[in-house]
Amino acid sequence: MSGFETALGVELWLxxxxxxxxxxxxxxxLGFGFPAVSTPLLVLMFDVKTxxxxxxxxxxxxxxxxxxxxxxxxxxxxxxxxxxxxxxIGSFIGAAFLILAPQEPVRLLLALMILAYxxxxxxxKLDWSWLTRYPRSAAGVFGLTAGFFSGSVNNSLPPLLIxxxxxxxxxxxxxxxxxxxxxxxxxxxxxxxxxxxxxxxxAALANIPLTLVALAGMGLGLLLQRYISAPTxxxxxxxxxxxxxxxxxxxxxxxxxxx
Numbered sequence: 001m002s003g004f005e006t007a008l009g010v011e012l013w014l015x016x017x018x019x020x021x022x023x024x025x026x027x028x029x030l031g032f033g034f035p036a037v038s039t040p041l042l043v044l045m046f047d048v049k050t051x052x053x054x055x056x057x058x059x060x061x062x063x064x065x066x067x068x069x070x071x072x073x074x075x076x077x078x079x080x081x082x083x084x085x086x087x088x089i090g091s092f093i094g095a096a097f098l099i100l101a102p103q104e105p106v107r108l109l110l111a112l113m114i115l116a117y118x119x120x121x122x123x124x125k126l127d128w129s130w131l132t133r134y135p136r137s138a139a140g141v142f143g144l145t146a147g148f149f150s151g152s153v154n155n156s157l158p159p160l161l162i163x164x165x166x167x168x169x170x171x172x173x174x175x176x177x178x179x180x181x182x183x184x185x186x187x188x189x190x191x192x193x194x195x196x197x198x199x200x201x202x203a204a205l206a207n208i209p210l211t212l213v214a215l216a217g218m219g220l221g222l223l224l225q226r227y228i229s230a231p232t233x234x235x236x237x238x239x240x241x242x243x244x245x246x247x248x249x250x251x252x253x254x255x256x257x258x259x
Contacts, residue, residue, distance in 0.1 A: 004247075010047070011237065014036070014211065015045065015078065015185055016042065016045070017210065018055065018215045019037075019038055019041045019042055019210075019212050020038055020055075020058055020214045020217065021213050021214070021216060021217035021220075022037055022038075022041075022217060023035070023037040023041075023058075023214060023217065024060075024062055024214040024215060024216065024217025024218040024219075024220070024221060025059070025215070025217040025218070025220050025221040026217075026221060026233075026237060027063075027214075027217070027218050027221060028060045028217065028218040028219060028220060028221020028222040028223075028224065029221035029222070029224050029225055029230065029233045030221075030230055030233065030237075031066060031175040031179075032066065032157070032175055032178050032179060032182070033157070033237070034058070034059055034062050034063065034182075034214070035055060035059050035155060035182070036114070036117060036155055036157055036241070037240075037241070038051075038055050038059070038154075039051055039052065039055055039110065039153065039155060039238070040111075040114060040153035040155075040167055040216075040241070040244045040245070040248055042054060042055065042153070043107060043110060043246060043248065044244070044248065044251065046069065047136075048098065048103060048106045048110070049056070049098060049155070049166060049193070049198055050160040051101075051151065051154075052098070052154050052193075052194065053198070053199055054207065054210060055154060056082055056186060056189070056190050056199075056207055057204075057208065057210070057211045058206035058207065058210050058211040058214035058215075059182070059186050059214075060183060060186045060187070060190075061081075061211050061214065061215065062165040062214055062218050063179040063182045063186070064174070064179075064183055064211060065175060065215075065218065066175070066176075066179045067179045069179060069185065074110035079173075079177075080177045081138075082136070082140075082143065082156075082176070083139045083141045083142065083143040083146075083160075083177070083181065084181050085096070085143070085165070086139060086140050086142075086143025086144050086146075086147060086149065087143045087144075087146050087147035087156065087160075087181040087184055087185055088147060088184045088185065088187075088188050089143075089144060089147060090143060090144040090145065090146060090147020090148040090149075090150065090151065090185075091147040091148070091150045091151035091184070091185040091189050091192075092147075092151060092188050093144075093147070093148050093193055094147060094148040094149060094150060094151025094152035094153075094189070095151035095153065095188065095189045095192035095193055096151075096192060096195075097148070097151070097152045098151065098152045098153075099192075099193070099196050099201055101152075101200060101204055102254050103255060104252045104255040105252075105255075106152065106153060107248050107251055107252040107255070108249065108252040109152065109153050109155070110150075110154075110155065110244075110248055111245045111246075111248035111249045111252065112151040112155075113149055113155040113158060114151055114157035114242075114244060114245040114248070115124060115242075115245050116240050117155070117157050117161070117241065118156045118238055118241060118242060118245070120161050120162055120165070123158070123162055124162050124165050124166060128162075128166050131163075131166055131167075140161050142160065142162070142163040143181075145159045145197070146159040146160045146163075146181060146185075147181075147185055150181070150182070150186075150189065151183035151185060151192070153186065154189075156181060156182065156185060157178070158216045160177075160178055160181060161174075161178075162244065164177070164178075168238075192228060197199075232244045242249045
């Protein structure tokens with residue numbers, strides 16, 4: 001697997017652990033957002049496939065815990081299961097795209113998804129009146145789109161957030177269905193990459209200690225809620241993500257330039 005070696009330097013492993021600690025902290029503080037933080041930061045250090053594979057078990061675990069501790073997940077699934085199903089289909093398509101696509105377009109796609117997340121409020125102001133007129137089609141469009149980005153760049157937040165915001169879904173229910181879609185997407189993504197021979201045993205084993213680090217970060221994030229409000233933390237996070245998006249764009253353009 002390109003970009004991954006079994007004997008990485010201690011400094012690099014500590015950096016990876018710090019990234020997953022920060023991502024776990026975000027998940028604990030906001031209830032979602034783990035891959036939105038971990039994936040772009042890891043992509044700055046590795047190729048996209050390696051970054052996503054190092055994310056698989058930590059991402060799955062923190063989202064599973066978020067679902068179990070949040071409650072109301074049966075109500076969320078009962079109302080929005082079609083979106084989750086479409087997300088699974090889209091995740092397969094996205095993972096297949098990740099396997100075949102060159103690195104530079106995928107990095108650029110990840111950067112664009114971060115920018116879409118940062119401007120979701122503006123995107124939600126566009127004319128989405130067809131969403132209520134054709135609810136089944138809307139679930140398919142948003143679910144497939146979210147799944148594609150989940151499978152390819154580990155970031156399905158923008159389309160899902162816009163969709164549930166437009167429907168006026170209550171915050172707790174929205175967080176639950178978001179995490180449910182994330183988990184389903186990770187399962188399909190892992191199965192697709194594994195079937196294609198993209199996951200080595202060494203990379204899978206690396207997920208175990210990194211998952212423990214992510215869980216520690218999640219615990220810190222839950223504690224952080226007592227001292228820093230979610231809007232304040234979200235404001236800081238948005239600034240960090242903007243910087244990451246700009247770095248990814250620069251990295252992608254530099255890769256094209258060197259060809």
